[in-house]
Amino acid sequence: xxxxxVPKVAGGAYAPVHEEHGPTGLMKWITTTDxxxxxxxxxxxxxxxxxxxxxxxxxxxxxxxxxxGTFISFQQYNExxxxxxxxxxxxFAGPFAFGGLANYIVPLQVGAPDMAFxxxxxxxxxxxxxxxxxxxxxxxxxGGSADFGWVAYAxxxxxxxxxxxxxxxxxxxxxxxxxSAIFTGVxxxxxxxxxxxxxxxxxxxxxxxxxxxxxxILILIAFPVLTAALVMLFCxxxxxxxxxxxxxxxxxxxxxxxxxxGSAVLWQNxxxxxxxxxxxxxxxxxxxxxxxxxxxxSRKPVFGYKGMVFATMSIAALSTGVWAHHMFTTGTxxxxxxxxxxxxxxxxxxxKFFNWIGTMWRGQLVYTTPxxxxxxxxxxxxxxxxxxxxxxxxxIDFFVHTTYFVVAHFHQVLFGTAVxxxxxxxxxxxxxxFGRMLNDRLGRVHFVLLFVGFWVTFIPQYVLGxxxxxxxxxxxxxxxxxxxxxxxxxxxxxxxxxxxxxxLVNVWVSWRYPVPAGxxxxxxxxxxxxxxxxxxxxxYTHLPQIRSERPTWDYNHPDAPTxxxxxxxxxxxxxxxxTGGDGGPPGHGNGSAGVARGVPAT
Amino acid sequence: MAVAGGLLLAGCNLPTFGETKPITxxxxxxxxxxxxxxxxxxxxxxxxFCLIAWASIRYRRRSHAIPRQTQYHTILEIFxxxxxxxxxxxxxxFTFVTENNVDALPAxxxxxxxxxxxxxxRFHYAKQDVTVIGIELQDPEMVLPQGETVRISLxxxxxxxxxxxxxxxxxxxxxxxxxxxxxxxxxxLGTYRGQCTQYCGLFHSLMRFRVRVVTPxxxxxxxxxxxxxxxxxxxxxxxxxxxxxx
Numbered sequence: 057x058x059x060x061x062v063p064k065v066a067g068g069a070y071a072p073v074h075e076e077h078g079p080t081g082l083m084k085w086i087t088t089t090d091x092x093x094x095x096x097x098x099x100x101x102x103x104x105x106x107x108x109x110x111x112x113x114x115x116x117x118x119x120x121x122x123x124x125g126t127f128i129s130f131q132q133y134n135e136x137x138x139x140x141x142x143x144x145x146x147x148f149a150g151p152f153a154f155g156g157l158a159n160y161i162v163p164l165q166v167g168a169p170d171m172a173f174x175x176x177x178x179x180x181x182x183x184x185x186x187x188x189x190x191x192x193x194x195x196x197x198x199g200g201s202a203d204f205g206w207v208a209y210a211x212x213x214x215x216x217x218x219x220x221x222x223x224x225x226x227x228x229x230x231x232x233x234x235x236s237a238i239f240t241g242v243x244x245x246x247x248x249x250x251x252x253x254x255x256x257x258x259x260x261x262x263x264x265x266x267x268x269x270x271x272x273i274l275i276l277i278a279f280p281v282l283t284a285a286l287v288m289l290f291c292x293x294x295x296x297x298x299x300x301x302x303x304x305x306x307x308x309x310x311x312x313x314x315x316x317x318g319s320a321v322l323w324q325n326x327x328x329x330x331x332x333x334x335x336x337x338x339x340x341x342x343x344x345x346x347x348x349x350x351x352x353x354s355r356k357p358v359f360g361y362k363g364m365v366f367a368t369m370s371i372a373a374l375s376t377g378v379w380a381h382h383m384f385t386t387g388t389x390x391x392x393x394x395x396x397x398x399x400x401x402x403x404x405x406x407x408k409f410f411n412w413i414g415t416m417w418r419g420q421l422v423y424t425t426p427x428x429x430x431x432x433x434x435x436x437x438x439x440x441x442x443x444x445x446x447x448x449x450x451x452i453d454f455f456v457h458t459t460y461f462v463v464a465h466f467h468q469v470l471f472g473t474a475v476x477x478x479x480x481x482x483x484x485x486x487x488x489x490f491g492r493m494l495n496d497r498l499g500r501v502h503f504v505l506l507f508v509g510f511w512v513t514f515i516p517q518y519v520l521g522x523x524x525x526x527x528x529x530x531x532x533x534x535x536x537x538x539x540x541x542x543x544x545x546x547x548x549x550x551x552x553x554x555x556x557x558x559x560l561v562n563v564w565v566s567w568r569y570p571v572p573a574g575x576x577x578x579x580x581x582x583x584x585x586x587x588x589x590x591x592x593x594x595x596y597t598h599l600p601q602i603r604s605e606r607p608t609w610d611y612n613h614p615d616a617p618t619x620x621x622x623x624x625x626x627x628x629x630x631x632x633x634x635t636g637g638d639g640g641p642p643g644h645g646n647g648s649a650g651v652a653r654g655v656p657a658t
Numbered sequence: 659m660a661v662a663g664g665l666l667l668a669g670c671n672l673p674t675f676g677e678t679k680p681i682t683x684x685x686x687x688x689x690x691x692x693x694x695x696x697x698x699x700x701x702x703x704x705x706x707f708c709l710i711a712w713a714s715i716r717y718r719r720r721s722h723a724i725p726r727q728t729q730y731h732t733i734l735e736i737f738x739x740x741x742x743x744x745x746x747x748x749x750x751x752f753t754f755v756t757e758n759n760v761d762a763l764p765a766x767x768x769x770x771x772x773x774x775x776x777x778x779x780r781f782h783y784a785k786q787d788v789t790v791i792g793i794e795l796q797d798p799e800m801v802l803p804q805g806e807t808v809r810i811s812l813x814x815x816x817x818x819x820x821x822x823x824x825x826x827x828x829x830x831x832x833x834x835x836x837x838x839x840x841x842x843x844x845x846x847l848g849t850y851r852g853q854c855t856q857y858c859g860l861f862h863s864l865m866r867f868r869v870r871v872v873t874p875x876x877x878x879x880x881x882x883x884x885x886x887x888x889x890x891x892x893x894x895x896x897x898x899x900x901x902x903x904x
Contacts, residue, residue: 204857209817209857211818212818217776217817302834305834311813355719356726357727357728359730385831386831387830387838388833391761392753392757399746400743403742407739409706410735410738416710416713417713418725421713421717421718431710435707442699446695449749449757451688451692451753451757452691452692452695454760454828455827458829458855458857523676528862529862616727
C-alpha cells in the first residue's frame with residue numbers, strides 16, 4: 057500500500073513545506089484570508105455572543121421567579137427576550153456552525169488548501185462582525201433595542217407600533233449577517249464540489265462535510281428570502297410602502313380593510329419560509345458533528361453511512377415545505393398538507409437516531425467529554441423531537457401554540473443541537489485547532505452541570521405550557537401554581553450558566569498549562585486528523601490514499617477496514633468484536649482498488 | 659402506536675397529561691388526540707431512550723481490541739424507515755379527523771365578534787346589541803351560554819394577537835384584515851381565564867380576559883340587562899358574582 061500522495065491543484069503542486077508569510081499578531085487576524093483564522097474569528101465572536109445572550113436569558117429567568125417581577129420593566133423584558141432569541145438564532149448558532157466550525161473543518165476534511173473563495177470568506181466574517189455589533193448597538197440608542205420578538209411579526213414591526221432606531225438597527229444587522237451567511241453558503245458549496253482531494257469522491261466525504269453541503273444549499277434557498285423580506289419591511293418603515301403595513305387602512309367600522317393596503321400575514325409566510333429551513337440550517341451542522349464523534353469514540357465506522365446522507369437530504373427537502381406549521385393558528389394555511397409534511401420529517405430524523413445508536417452498538421465506547429456531550433445531545437434531541445411530532449398536529453398545536461410548551465420544545469431541539477452537539481464539536485476539534493488538549497475532568501464537570509441544568513430548566517417549562525402559561529410575558533397571575541415551576545426553571549438556568557464558567561476555566565487552564573495534543577489524539581477517522589495540530593498554512597504537505605470515508609483510520613489501522621455488508625450476518629455486528637491482525641474476516645474487504653460506491657465484490 | 663390508536667378510538671377516561679381539562683366538545687376532541695399522541699410519544703421516547711442507555715452502558719470500553727467494523731445492515735435499515743412512515747401516517751389519519759371536527763362551522767345559535775387591540779378585548783354580540791370592552795388590568799368578561807352552538811368571529815384592530823382560553827384547549831390568532839371563525843359548544847358552567855398569547859407589544863403580559871359560562875336562561879337575562887351598547891367591563895365585573903377563575 058502506498059502511503060501518501062502529495063496533493064495537486066490546478067497550477068502545480070505544493071511546496072512540501074509552505075512557509076507562512078505576511079503579517080503576524082493582530083494584523084494577521086485582520087488581513088487574513090486563511091479559512092482557519094477566519095473560522096476561529098467566527099467561533100470566538102459567536103461564543104462571545106453566546107455568553108452575552110446567555111446573560112440576557114438569566115435576566116428573563118430572574119424576572120419570572122416572582123409573578124409580578126420587578127427585576128426589570130416590561131419594556132426591558134421585551135428587549136431582553138427579543139435580543140436573547142435574535143443573538144442565539146442569528147448570531148450564535150448558525151455562524152458558530154457554518155461560519156466557524158465548517159469554515160475551519162470542511163476544507164481540511166476534503167483535503168483542500170483553503171475555501172474556494174478566500175477573500176469572499178473574509179468578507180463574510182467582516183459582514184457578520186459588523187452586523188453583530190450593529191444589533192448590539194440597539195442597547196445603546198434612545199428607545200432601546202428591538203422589542204418585537206426575534207420573529208418581528210408585522211404589523212408590530214412596522215413604524216406605527218415600533219418606531220425606534222433599535223428596530224432599524226436590528227433589521228439592517230440581519231441584512232448584513234444574511235449576506236454573510238449567503239456568501240458562506242456559496243463558499244461551502246463551491247469548496248465541497250470543486251476542491252476535494254484526489255480520491256475523495258462524494259460518497260467518501262465525512263458526514264459532517266455532507267451535512268455542511270446540504271446546509272450550504274439550504275442557506276442559498278432560505279436566506280435570500282429573509283433578506284428580501286427585511287428590505288421590504290425597511291421600506292414599509294421608512295419609504296411609505298404598504299407591503300405588510302395596515303396603518304391607515306381602517307374602515308369606518310374600525311376594522312382593517314385588507315384590500316386597501318398591505319398584508320400582515322405575508323410577513324409570517326416569508327419569515328417562516330426562511331425560518332423553518334433556518335431551523336435545519338442550525339440543526340444539520342450539529343447532526344454532522346455528532347456523526348463525527350460517535351464513530352470515533354465507538355471505534356467503528358458510521359452505521360448506515362448512505363442512509364445518513366439520504367436522511368439529511370430528505371430533511372432538507374421536507375424543511376422547505378413545512379413553514380406554515382408555525383402558522384397553524386393563523387387560520388390562513390392548509391392544515392393537512394403542512395401537518396403531513398411536518399410529521400414526515402420524523403422519519404429521516406428517526407433514521408439518524410437509529411444510525412447513531414447502530415454506530416455505538418457493539419462498539420468500544422470511550423467516554424471523553426465530546427462523547428458525553430454527544431450522548432447529552434441524543435437525549436435532549438430525543439425529547440425535543442418527540443414533542444415536535446406532537447406540535448405537528450394542528451389540534452394539539454392549537455392549545456400549546458405560543459405557550460411555554462413550545463419554548464421548552466424548541467430549546468430542547470436548539471439547545472440540544474447547538475449547545476450539546478456544538479460544544480461536543482468544540483471539545484473534539486479544539487486539540488486540532490490549538491494543538492493542545494482541554495482538561496477532560498473539567499469537561500466532565502461542565503457536562504454534568506449542563507446536562508442536569510438543561511433538564512431542570514426545560515421540563516418545568518413543558519408543564520407551565522400545558523398549564524397555559526403564554527410565552528413572552530413579563531408577569532403572570534398568582535394562584536395558578538406557576539411560581540414554583542418558574543423558580544425551578546431559573547435554578548436550572550443558573551446551573552447552565554455556571555457550567556459555562558467551568559468551560560472558561562478549562563480554556564484558561566489549557567493556555568496556562570498546555571498539554572500537547574499531537575496530530576490525532578482521539579485515534580479519529582477523517583482527513584483533518586492526518587495533518588499537524590494546528591495544521592500548517594494551506595493545510596497539508598501530504599495526504600494519505602483516500603479509499604473510504606475514513607482515510608486516516610485506514611492509514612493507521614490497515615488491518616481493520618470497514619465491513620460494508622451486513623445483510624447476511626443477522627443482527628448488526630452479529631459476531632462480536634474481532635481483534636484484527638490479518639486484514640479482517642475473509643470476504644469482507646473494503647475494495648482496495650478504490651471502489652467509489654462502497655459496494656465491494658464479495 | 660397501535661395501542662395508542664386503540665385508546666384513541668376508545669376515548670376512555672385517561673388523564674389529560676398535564677393539559678387543562680376541556681369544557682368544550684371541540685376541546686374534548688383535541689384532548690383525545692393529545693392523549694393518543696402523548697402515549698405514542700411516550701412509547702417511542704422510552705424505546706429509544708432504552709436503546710441509547712443500553713448502548714451507552716453495555717458497550718463502554720472494556721478492552722483495547724478493535725470492534726467489528728460493520729457499516730451496513732440493509733434489512734434493519736429498511737425496517738426502521740418503513741415502521742416510522744406507517745406510524746406517522748396513522749398519526750396523520752387521527753389528526754385529520756380531529757382537525758375537521760374542531761374546525762367545523764355548524765350554524766350557530768349565538769354569535770360573538772371578538773376584536774383584539776393593544777391591549778384589550780371587545781366582545782360584541784351584534785344581534786343583541788351588547789358590547790363589552792376592557793383594557794389591561796380590567797380583564798373584560800365574555801359571557802356565553804352553556805350547551806348552545808357559539809360562533810366566534812375573531813379579528814384584530816391593530817397588530818397580531820392570540821385568543822387563548824386554556825379551558826377551551828384552543829387558541830387562534832386575531833389578525834388585522836383577516837376574520838377567523840370557530841365554533842364552541844360549552845359544557846361546564848364557571849368562569850375561566852383567557853389571555854393574549856401572541857406577543858403584541860408593551861403590555862402583552864397583561865392582555866387578559868375572562869369567559870363566564872352561564873345557563874341559557876341566565877344568558878338571556880344578562881343580554882337584556884346589558885343591551886344598547888356602551889357597557890364597560892366594570893358592569894360585567896359586578897355581574898360575575900362569586901366563583902373562582904379557573
